[in-house]
Amino acid sequence: MLERIKNLPKPAKIAIGIFSSLIIILLLFYFSIYFGVFGKMPDTQELSQLKQSEATQVLSAEGELIGKYYVxxxxxxxxxxxxxxxxxxxxxxxxxxxxxxxxxxxxxxxxxxxxxxxxxxxxxxxxxxxxxxxxxxxxxxxxxxxxxxxxxxxxxxxxxxxxxxxxxxxxxxxxxxxxxxxxxxxxxxxxxxxxxxxxxxxxxxxxxxxxxxxxxxxxxxxxxxxxxxxxxxxxxxxxxxxxxxxxxxxxxxxxxxxxDLVLDYQFYSHDQGLAPYFREQLRKDLISILDTLPNKNGEKFNIYRDGLIVHTTIDYHMQELAENATRTHLEVLQQTHEKSYGKNGPWLKNKDIILDAARRTDQFQKLKANGLSDDDILAELGKDTREMKLFDYGKEKLIKASTLDSIIHYIKFLNAGFLAVEPETGAVKTWVGGVDFEHFKFDHVSQSKRQVGSTFKPIVYTAALENGIGPCSYFSANEVTYEGGWTPSNSGAPEEDPYMNYNLTTALSQSMNTIAVKVLMETGIGNVVNQAKKMGITSDLPRVPSIALGTAELSLREVARAFTSYANDGKPSTPYYISRIEDGEGNLLAEFKPKVAANRAFTETNRQIMIEMMKATVNEGTAVRLRSVYGLQNDIAGKTGTTQANKDGWFVGITPKLLTVTWVGTDDHRIGFRSTSIGQGANSALPIFALFLKSLNEDEKYNEITKARFPPTWASVAEMMDCEPEERDGFLERLLTNPDKERRKNQTGGKKKKGFFKRLFGKKN
CATH class of the missing domain: 1.10.3810.10 (Biosynthetic peptidoglycan transglycosylase-like)
Structure with missing residues (x-):
């Protein structure tokens, strides 16, 4: 072979040499790749144990996919x-x-x-x-x-x-x-x-x-x-x-x-899809939990790559209904809110509000770093106009606007929080943290604390019952001036008959501020604070008379925990939303059980009294539109709440199998509703609950919840509450009482004493 090559012409030898060199180069090139010169090649063991990053799945209580966490x-x-x-x-x-x-x-x-x-x-x-x-x-x-x-x-x-x-x-x-x-x-x-x-x-x-x-x-x-x-x-x-x-x-x-090509597209992105506020809070919680759970290799689990399965308490369809109810009502309420202010909205006229919102933007901070004054920065932010998409309840469209226009646009929006829990266990069924997670990241369920208004009054009245004040105790609705010159009044009410007195049921159902404070003072502020803590309130509560009107700032979860006690034998249950965590093979990694207080926060007698009082709120009081406007016939107890200057609207709805808490307001505390008729809890927050419950009523799947009835009230409780809703002072009392003097000098309020003959012959409380 070599002899033949030697005898070949020179050009042929060169060609063979080039070809042989090329073959050698190719072989060297191949083996350099094979042996990892260009990067380590996976061996047999690695290929036999392939594992790729897998998304962590979040499942509803029924096993439906709510969302994922993944790279x-x-x-x-x-x-x-x-x-x-x-x-x-x-x-x-x-x-x-x-x-x-x-x-x-x-x-x-x-x-x-x-x-x-x-x-x-x-x-x-x-x-x-x-x-x-x-x-x-x-x-x-x-x-x-x-x-x-x-x-x-x-x-x-x-x-x-x-x-x-x-x-x-x-x-x-x-x-x-x-x-x-x-x-x-x-x-x-x-x-x-x-x-x-x-x-x-x-x-x-x-x-x-x-x-x-x-x-x-x-x-x-x-x-x-x-x-x-x-x-x-x-x-x-x-x-x-x-x-x-x-x-x-x-x-x-x-x-x-x-x-036809028909899609049923599902968003599992961070900003979109079902329950985005809930998923974000869950993500934070899972990262903390997984830090305490080493895997079989001794390493920590990773939420983004380890393909975990997280079972939650959320009801998938109920969550959809809650989000729809919130968005449907807020879209209408937003229009009313803006129309009431017209061109004088604080988001347009209040420079401090606009400036504070601007300061939270990156553009403002960059201009500030260049030494510009606040006024100059606002002027600059108002110059740069461009096409942008602004949120507006499904009517989003590209408009030409400046950064300042965008800031002002988003200040005006109302927002909401809606939480529904199973009172017996605290299992969270719905979690709506706001109207649109993509544009409003702040979660009003987990991150917000707002003044609770009159939704605190049931706690005051519960403390009163626990401290010996009977449901048929009568209090005057007269205004009283307390230390510091504070004189609470009854919102939107005409001047009261100074000689008319109301029992606790009437006072609570009609949300009479003046009586709530008198009941608080009669009970003792310390006793009311202690009662709140027994019911699961953990926030610091101000020890002042105005606490009766809900000046304390609480989260929706705290309010929910406190009110579960009324539907759970007096025992508050802590809202929870993770039932268990599994690995991709279904092996249990962690399990979470309900946290229900071991001891009652109040007696069964007083629990039944409070349920009857809050039923009256729905049947004939401040929440009566649940019956008159929305036609709901469910067993419902509840309480509306409105804070000073109409900045917060609340509604707590209690049914035997489901407790809901709703809040509505703006993210900037300085912007309230223009009027009480718009901003009161019965108008701002209650309709979300009403629309939600109407949707539940239309689905037979939820009959166990919607058709549930409160247990019959004990005969002894019914007898205790068997009294006239209001009672006018007798002739001698009217003759001997100076209401104006009482208004000026009474610093503690207190129960209205019955006349001599009523004290002698009347029913005992």
Whole structure:
């Protein structure tokens, strides 16, 4: 052989030398990749124990997917969960020889090598097998300069061969479909099926499978959400390929092609989807919890990569109804709110409010760092106009506005918090932290504390009952001046008859401020504060007379905890929302049980009295519009609340099986409603509860909640409360009493004493 080469002409020798050198170079190049010169190659052990980052799933109480936490939205499933038409569509479109090769299509690899390396034709790719694509999905591609595509292709070929030796064809298909990227940062077929069609992979139809398979060619270009017509045409290509290779008949193909492309798109992003405020609070809690739970390797679990399953107490459909009720009412109330102010809204006229809002922006801080004054900064923020999309309850549209216009636009919006819990356990069923998480990140359930107004009065009256004041004790509604010159009055009420007295039920149901303070003073501020703490209030409470009118600032969760005691045998239950946490295999990592107080916060007799008093609030008091306007016939007890200058509206609704707390107001405490008729809790907050409960009533699924009735009141309790709602002083009392003098000098309020004959012959409290 060598002799023959020696005898060859010189040009032939040169050609052979070049060819041999090229072969040697190629072999050296290949083995340099094989042995990891361009990066460590995964060995057999690593490939046999493949684990990719998986999304943590958040499930409702019924097991429905609420949301996910992920870097890559991936949710793995097993081969048995893959419908046959999905597998066939994938093979027909991506790799028709999948079952015949061992991971590599040699002809395609040579074509890519020669065309890309020698001819610099970057469009020459293609021909990759499913196994090669799996290798790319698992390990990605790196930039190796001009030879990058070749290095990556060879690496993928080596990995593909190893994968084929370790895993069977079914396993490779499963791994591929669990890792392949789809549109909208979605990884894996199960996540894609959930995102685009809101269903499990196993339930996909033929045409839906074809849409998802078609997306693999170019996930953005064929995104059915953005480019539905392109996606439909690509779907039809997949159906044609399936027909071409005998997987479906002509009839099946034509029937599928005739169907419209219909998506049921589900947002699992941070800002969108169901319960975004809840999911954000849950995310914070999970990070703290997982820090205390080491995995089997002794490392801490990662919420974004370890594929955990978090079971919550949230009722999926109930949450939808709560969000709809909140948004529906706030959209109407917002219009009324803006119309009432006209062109004189504080968001337009109050420079301090505008300036404080501007200070929270990055643009303001940058201009401030350049030495500009506040006035100059506001002027600058008002100059730069551009097209922007502003939130406006579903009517968002691009408008030309400045940064200052945007700031002023968002100041004016009302916001809300809505929490529904199961009183017996404290399990949270709905959590609405605001009207739109994308634009208003502040969570009014977990982050906000606001003055609670008259929703604090039931605690005052409970303390009074616990300290011996009977439900048929009568108090005058006269205004009284207390230390410091404070004189509470009854909001919007005409001048009271100075000789008329009201029992506790009437005073609470009509939310009489003057009597609430007198009851507080008669009971003792310390006793009221202690009663609040027994009922689960943990915030510091001001020890002043005005606490009776709700000047204390509390969170919705605290209010909910306190009021659960009225529907749970006097025992407050702490709202909780995580029931258990599992790993991806279903192994229990942590479990959470209800936290119900061991001791009663008040007696059963007084619990029943308070329920009857709050029923009266709904049946004939400040919350009567639940009956008269919304026509609700459910068993309901409740309390409205309105704070000073109409800045906060509250409503607490108690039914035997569900407790709700609603707050409405603006994020800036300085902006209240223009009038009490708009801002009172009965108008601002109560309608959210009403719309929510009406929706529950229309769904038989919730009959156990909506048709529940409070247990019958004891005969002894009914007898204790059997008295006239109001009572006028007798002739001698009127003759001997000077109401004006009482108003000026009475510093403690106190019970109104009955006349001589009533004290002698009247019913004892």
């Amino acid at each position: 890559f939205d991936r949710q793995p499933i097993k081969y048995e969960q893959l419908p046959q038409h999905l597998i066939e569509g994938l093979i027909a479109t991506e790799d028709v020889r999948f079952y015949d090769h061992s991971g590599i299509d040699g002809k395609s690899l040579l074509r890519v090598f020669f065309k890309t390396l020698l001819l610099q034709d970057k469009s020459s790719g293609g021909g990759s097998t499913i196994t090669l694509q799996l290798a790319k999905n698992l390990y990605g591609r790196k930039n190796y300069g001009p030879f990058g595509i070749v290095v990556n292709k060879i690496q993928e070929a080596i990995i593909a061969k190893r994968l084929e030796r370790i895993h069977g064809k079914k396993e490779i298909l499963t791994l591929y479909l669990n890792t392949v990227p789809f549109s909208d940062n979605t990884y894996g077929i199960e996540s894609a099926a959930a995102k685009f069609f809101d269903k499990r992979t196993s339930n996909l139809t033929l045409e839906e499978s074809a849409v998802l398979v078609g997306m693999l060619k170019a996930s953005h270009y064929f995104n059915p959400r953005i480019f539905p017509e392109r996606s439909r045409l690509r779907r039809d290509v997949v159906l044609f390929q399936m027909n071409k290779y005998g997987y479906i008949t002509d009839v099946q193909m034509e029937e599928a092609k005739q169907k």
